[in-house]
Amino acid sequence: xxxxxxxxxxxxxxxxxxxxxxxxxxxxxxxxxxxxxxxxxxxxxxxxxxxxxxxxxxxxxxxxxxxxxxxxxxxxxxxxxxxxxxxxxxxxxxxxxxxxxxxxxxxxxxxxxxxxx
Amino acid sequence: xxxxxxxxxxxxxxxxxxxxxxxxxxxxxxxxxxxxxxxxxxxxxxxxxxxxxxxxxxxxxxxxxxxxxxxxxxxxxxxxxxxxxxxxxxxxxxxxxxxxxxxxxxxxxxxxxx
Numbered sequence: 001x002x003x004x005x006x007x008x009x010x011x012x013x014x015x016x017x018x019x020x021x022x023x024x025x026x027x028x029x030x031x032x033x034x035x036x037x038x039x040x041x042x043x044x045x046x047x048x049x050x051x052x053x054x055x056x057x058x059x060x061x062x063x064x065x066x067x068x069x070x071x072x073x074x075x076x077x078x079x080x081x082x083x084x085x086x087x088x089x090x091x092x093x094x095x096x097x098x099x100x101x102x103x104x105x106x107x108x109x110x111x112x113x114x115x116x117x
Numbered sequence: 118x119x120x121x122x123x124x125x126x127x128x129x130x131x132x133x134x135x136x137x138x139x140x141x142x143x144x145x146x147x148x149x150x151x152x153x154x155x156x157x158x159x160x161x162x163x164x165x166x167x168x169x170x171x172x173x174x175x176x177x178x179x180x181x182x183x184x185x186x187x188x189x190x191x192x193x194x195x196x197x198x199x200x201x202x203x204x205x206x207x208x209x210x211x212x213x214x215x216x217x218x219x220x221x222x223x224x225x226x227x228x229x230x231x
Contacts, residue, residue, distance in 0.1 A: 004159075032217060043121065044160075044208065044222035051217055090160065094217075104150065104162040104173060105210075105220060 006108035014116045021076040023091030031093035033074040039087040086115040121223035129229045135197040142211030155205040199230045
């Protein structure tokens with residue numbers, strides 16, 4: 001069955017430390033890949049997305065993600081975390097190659113990030 | 118430019134009552150999606166409109182849920198009658214034409230059924 005897995009439900013990191021959030025997918029072909037963030041009281045905001053090409057993708061707020069086909073992974077990273085990065089992060093996919101206009105996102109369970117001062 | 122807006126932000130109702138959630142997409146976005154997150158679970162797709170037509174409603178849990186998008190603008194999601202398991206956060210998103218276009222999400226409506 002097609003699925004998206006975020007193995008870590010919670011991660012606590014010190015301010016200034018690096019952060020890596022894991023995402024694995026199980027699909028027949030490489031899907032389109034997304035990372036969203038939800039800060040308290042806010043909607044989901046797109047951090048970055050990957051469709052093809054360079055496997056290292058730069059996003060907003062200093063985040064980047066690396067696509068690894070061999071591992072079916074799309075992990076999100078930030079070199080130095082700020083207190084404002086405390087939020088919930090979601091990995092999501094859309095099956096590639098669909099010609100219909102738009103398509104539904106399938107989400108992982110989310111990872112909640114706590115930032116210690 | 119205004120983002121996706123949703124109303125109300127919170128709703129608390131009794132089991133058996135009716136609730137209507139509203140979503141206003143970004144102007145010009147033909148695609149409108151509804152998603153739901155039940156407590157402790159992942160965000161799940163409910164349905165997808167292209168303009169006023171339902172493109173995919175495979176995620177609608179049952180016939181107590183009715184979604185409409187009159188004139189291809191705003192959308193409503195009605196739950197009638199509400200059950201306890203309907204509690205959760207309902208998100209709306211909109212996008213332009215292609216599958217690769219970003220879906221922009223609203224802040225969500227938190228529904229609590231008592």
